[in-house]
């Protein structure tokens with residue numbers, strides 16, 4: 001989400017304030033952060049950054065700002081440390097804040113710190129034409145906020161309730177990106193597949209949105225892949241999977257967070273779906289899109305998680321044979337319901353569980369990757385690989401791939417690779433044809 | 436009944452049920468609501484806010500919540516001190532601990548709660564007079580059988596663990612273990628996670644399909 005937010009912030013600054021972009025932090029006269037309260041580590045980094053920047057203020061003219069997902073407690077502290085603090089829904093006011101800086105105090109820009117973004121202002125934010133930082137990969141927000149209230153998560157408290165972006169705007173933005181030759185487009189939302197729930201009867205549903213994107217995409221004569229993240233299993237219908245199976249441009253990779261493989265942990269996390277429901281979704285994906293890769297998110301060491309409950313999570317790693325899992329050791333998120341519960345799984349136990357599950361993932365992913373060897377895959381070349389003389393790429397299923405090539409013009413284009421070898425988390429191949 | 440701003444509402448009054456537990460009534464401001472949902476409440480102008488299930492009916496033009504003042508009690512103790520006209524910050528209603536309409540009209544539900552976990556069930560019963568329900572309420576003492584008169588006595592089972600003063604001297608989970616379980620009913624579990632997990636295990640063991648077990652964890 002922050003990628004898309006930052007592209008929009010950059011557009012506003014460049015087009016309305018006269019500042020020009022620099023990649024060099026030390027050279028900048030204005031520095032900003034789009035924060036994420038979801039992880040405490042990220043917030044800790046913000047504090048160390050702003051302390052450094054505030055020291056630089058003795059040597060040069062420097063304006064600092066912060067926005068993003070910020071909890072009320074941090075917001076108060078940031079007001080003292082940053083020159084400008086704003087919510088993403090107030091982005092349109094940023095040029096005014098920059099111009100007024102020095103005339104008003106930052107705190108006076110805010111009347112109600114606890115207020116959630118208002119629908120009208122998030123709508124204005126979406127209308128800002130983003131400055132995409134890549135020439136072939138773009139992120140398109142389609143939905144903001146979350147109504148699910150998982151007990152470990154602070155997003156519903158920082159981003160507010162679900163608001164869907166008008167489908168017309170989304171379709172226009174995608175058509176524009178496709179016209180410009182973008183090859184990978186990701187639809188973003190905290191709860192992407194609950195798209196339209198807040199506007200029942202007035203707006204199309206998520207599968208209908210995908211269908212329109214699929215139809216327009218396949219008729220465009222262009223080659224590209226559209227993904228979405230992150231969906232919630234509760235809102236994942238067979239219709240969504242069926243639509244993905246029908247359109248070539250809808251990427252055959254599905255990220256479906258499970259968080260835990262234990263029924264009782266899922267209840268405590270307030271995920272509001274059963275393991276059986278999740279299992280049914282996976283079966284439908286395997287049946288309708290056998291080639292699809294499946295990614296997930298898992299938290300280990302959630303409050304009260306017993307050894308037996310953790311072992312149930314290990315079992316689902318084997319059962320669902322994920323291509324990738326983003327595994328996190330549980331940590332309390334300020335503002336989330338579980339931040340008021342005793343974080344009773346010791347750090348050492350969390351670490352051990354993390355390593356065990358990561359090894360399980362490694363084993364499953366390695367087997368999936370081995371099965372790719374000898375087959376031909378279309379890949380999108382994404383950049384230079386760490387290995388000299390190689391380029392990196394992603395398959396449609398987002399499996400990390402590398403191949404020997406000095407041809408930098410391939411970056412941002414599709415090529416066909418024959419997979420020659422595999423590792424735990426990547427594969428290597430040889431170019432067959434070039435577009 | 437004027438609405439002050441989207442997130443602010445006014446207190447009507449507080450009805451004390453026990454020395455620690457009370458019902459707080461405040462303006463609904465025509466917010467749409469389905470029985471079983473909760474709001475996030477705080478004292479206007481203060482940072483802390485907490486989730487509270489709505490206790491009143493879908494048909495009432497006010498909202499009520501049933502709150503137990505706990506310690507240290509950043510919010511529950513302070514809400515207890517409010518008076519008529521004081522301002523509250525309110526978010527919601529939100530949440531999915533609701534009953535499917537076809538279950539309301541044609542199904543059977545068994546509601547199991549500890550302490551204030553009875554709050555959403557009070558709302559179900561008041562909102563859906565036709566509901567075919569059975570209620571198991573687990574408390575320490577019979578004095579915590581909040582608004583017991585609002586339930587049909589033939590459908591309400593009080594389990595008291597601290598004294599022999601209810602329908603059963605023991606916990607709701609003892610009741611589940613000792614009695615026959617209707618596997619065709621939908622089960623609702625609300626309150627303390629320990630009870631919810633134990634009841635979940637018993638129900639599954641006795642053949643209830645997980646899809647028929649719904650839970651809301653308070654703490």
Ligand SMILES: Cc1cc2nc3c(=O)[nH]c(=O)nc-3n(C[C@H](O)[C@H](O)[C@H](O)COP(=O)(O)OP(=O)(O)OC[C@H]3O[C@@H](n4cnc5c(N)ncnc54)[C@H](O)[C@@H]3O)c2cc1C
Nearest residue numbers: 485486487488501502503505508509510511551554653654
């Ligand atoms: C979805 C949801 C709905 C909820 N609905 C209700 C409700 O209808 N009524 C209600 O009283 N509470 C309800 N709670 C709990 C409520 O949100 C607060 O946690 C509670 O009021 C304590 O907050 P506090 O700031 O006063 O105390 P804190 O200092 O935050 O909590 C102190 C401790 O009290 C214990 N505790 C929390 N809630 C209760 C409780 N209800 N009974 C006994 N002990 C408790 C916990 O162990 C907690 O750690 C709900 C929680 C959730 C997640």
Ligand code: SF4
Nearest residue numbers: 146148149150153155
């Ligand atoms: S679905 Fe759960 S984890 Fe995802 S943003 Fe919403 S509350 Fe957070």
